[in-house]
Amino acid sequence: MPWGFTFLLSVFYLLLLFGIAIIAERRANKKGSNISASAYSLSLAVYCTAWTFYGSIGRAANSGIEFLAIYIGPTLVAPLWWVIMRKIIRICRVQNITNIADFIAARYGKNATLGALVAIFMVLGIVPYISIQIKAITDSYYTLLQNNQKADTAYLLRGSVEGISLYFACLLAVFSLWFGTRTPQTTRHNVGMVMTIAFESIIKLVAFLVVGGYITYSVFDGFGDIFGQAQHYTAAKDMLLMSSSHAYFNWFILVLLSGMAVMFLPRQFQVAVVENTDEKHLDKAIWLFPLYLLLINIFVLPIALGGKLLLGSNINADNYMLSITLYKGNYWVAYLAYLGGFSAATGMIIVETIALSLMLSNNVLMPILVKSNRIPDHYLGGVALNMRRISILALFAISYLYYYVVANHYSLVSIGLISFAAAAQLAPIVIGGIFWKRGTQIGAFGGLLSGFGVWAYTLVLPTLVNAKLLPQTWLSDGIGGLSIFKPTALWGVSGIDSLEQAIFWSLFFNVFVYIGVSLVTRQKSIEHNQAELFVDIFKYSDIYESAVVWKGTATLRDIKDMLVNFLGQQKTEELLTKYAERYQIDWNENEQADSRSVAFAETQLASIVGSTSARIVVSSLIEEEHISVDEVVAMLQESQQLLISNQELKAQTEELFDVTEELQRINVKLKEKDIQKDEFLYTVTHELRTPLTSIRALSEILYDYDDIERDERRHFIATIIKEAERMTRLITQVLDLEKLESGAEKLQMSEVEIVDIIDDAIDVVQQLANEKKVALSVNIAPFLPLFMGDKDKLIQVLVNLLSNAVKFCPADNGLVNLTALVKEKMLEIVVIDNGTGIPKEYKERIFDKFYQAQMLNKSKPNGSGLGLAISKKIVDLHGGKIWVEDNAPQGAIFTLQIPIARLIVP
């Protein structure tokens, strides 16, 4: 294949990315930002760069499964995103923060110097990472070429590797310039970039899976074949085991490192935080991103083992993917592999340069310009753009230089880890910043400087020595011969891999100094304010806009002029008109601006120049008064308090309302009870009146009249006796019921033989049945068990049911049947008669006291009207139930059930 084809393929691919970005942006402009949770999750996979695509295989081939640690770290921290990332996202949204340097500067008192320091460190730290992308592209391109040329031209080409890499560096720089600096505003979501990155994530995953599948299943005969062959090959076998005792330490460090890098690398911060349009997208990302990492690593080991088996150790293992496919002569798969690697590298470069250039321009260059008090009178948006362009070019220049001088000599992964370690240095002050209010500005400076100091000394310095830029003795003997400060074995600790050791020490000093210094220093008011806001962001985010902590004097006119400088006339008018309409103000007046208007202006500015610079601009233009910590806290708390007391008041009202309702309900219930009691009393006295009437009248007659016939006199006396008995019965039953209901009377529990109680009840009723010529029949199932119950009370119930049945039966041909059986641990007794039956509407209430009396309001009750109420109470106390069957063909069917498995303790 001609070399030009591959180059053209690369250019064509970049043009495709342009296309996707433009289409996505056009659609977004029409329909509004529409980044889906899936696209968001896929864009996070910008984490997988050429390092993953090529480097993992190289790492696997050399150090075995250690490569996995880099993916296990992010997988382990992914669930924590819901806590950490959601908080960071919310803070950035509220404070209009556009990069991680801004974030740190804002947290520690909106300190421009701190932001600049972070930005510079990040640029220095990430440069090696960009350089390895250039290296990866160059190497892969070179590998493709090498296999296509004859041996002699290959020699010629070798001399021009640097040439190739320069072409690519320029190509990518131009692409990044164009792609990253089209619009000055940075807080608006960069839909084009996100969609492009999501697309690239798909390309690289598909490429990896296809190439991996090809090597595993076509070149070899599946996983089993590769691992089987590898067993006979000692070097390969070692790869699958933890090689040494400190391998666990290495694993721990790498997992920790990658877990932090995946959150704080500038490009990850860019896609995960700045480009996030909805916090809920994290839900999906939390599982989709780890899944992506799993998929893209499936074929790493087979390819690494396959490469070793097929090609031996002479070939750079980073390029196994290309080498194997080329070795097998399958160019199409090789080109796909190249494209996958190219997309992995470009994706990283696009996002990383955008993120870093923003940092450089907003946090380093812009503050310098603004502070120098030489704010140009014309549109500053253009200046901001140019600064970012310069930053991008500078980045590529440094990266290429680093590649040319240093990275050439190292594998992808070892260089990449240096960048990871740099990003990890931000972890303590960021995580501390959002969870620990005590962290101070000085502490942050201290932690950052010591962390990066150790990082530079132990990680960067050795690479510079190896590139022969510094004396070799520094590495072998330590600087000035002090072996205790040997960069690769600090404090003389040896036996642990120098890389992991360096990472450990840098983080150790970073955390130690940050916490230690923070504890002994005090926060300034603005620091305290920001600390409060960051740590309790979920408490403040709603009220933040309405409670801007600002005191000072400026006119609306001043603010408008300032904004015009930065945003341009047209854009400013557009923004201010909307705001003026909403809040009814005129920006052209020489009126005092309120704090909200100033805050609005600052927010708009921040989206162009970053929050730090915006702060400087606003405070330089506006006469600001000093605010004390107390005032700041008071202001914030006032709004907070208002919100809380409002909520409390609402809650209290609701509570009161509930209580009132409850009281009303109880009152109604009490009234009902009262009425019931009254009715009961009235009914009882009424029931007593009837027999009393006869007794009184007849006694008087007997006393007053002497000439009464003997028969008549006897009849009168018999009536008096009968009515007196009726009264006695009624009084007894009322008292019985009252005792049962009040709980004064307890059940007398004993073992009860079912047959016994039925026999006793029948005995009592038999007389009545005989008188009325009612046939009484009994069916008792055999072998009924004993059970615990109150014998007398149960007999009372049965007598009541049976006598009722007899009472309502027609005389002469009445039939009453009692059946007893055990069903599902329940004793069931059914009493059936062929009497008048019970109307459906009374079935529910027939067990109420005196219901009989009430339902037959116009006639005299037949019986006391308490029998069923007492029966029901007794059955209830036994834990059973009693009811009237619905579907009696004629007469009435009463059923009672009493649990016999349960021992009822009254």
Added chain:
Amino acid sequence: MAKICYYAKYSVTFAANFNLLSTQFFTMKQKVLIVDDEPDILMTLDFLMRKAGYEVFIGRDGAEAIELVKEHSPNLVILDIMMPNVDGYEVCQFIKQTADYRHSKVIFLSAKGKEVDIARGYAVGADFYMPKPFSSRDLVKKVKEMLA
């Protein structure tokens, strides 16, 4: 057996009325209608009114009472209130709203002793309201007074 005979007398109105009809022809006694659904009360009232020298008619419920009023136009009616079908209030209303019977005195004799019950009794036109349990002496005195 005596007991059953007595019951039959107050339970089966027809027989009782037939018995009394036979004597009506010879005497010009004042007529008293007693209405109640309790046989014991009927028995007591019958005894008292007979002894007081009145001609007694017996009704066991409201419907029967109205028939007897139409038939005999009694001078006085002793009325229970709670009875099946037609209650005492309705019977009283019938008597007091019909020109032919308006002259009949009505005494309510009821276990319903609440203020409202008594008020309602007078509202439908009763001449007297006596709550149960009543004094036989008071009742006889009152009846004699009203028929004097």
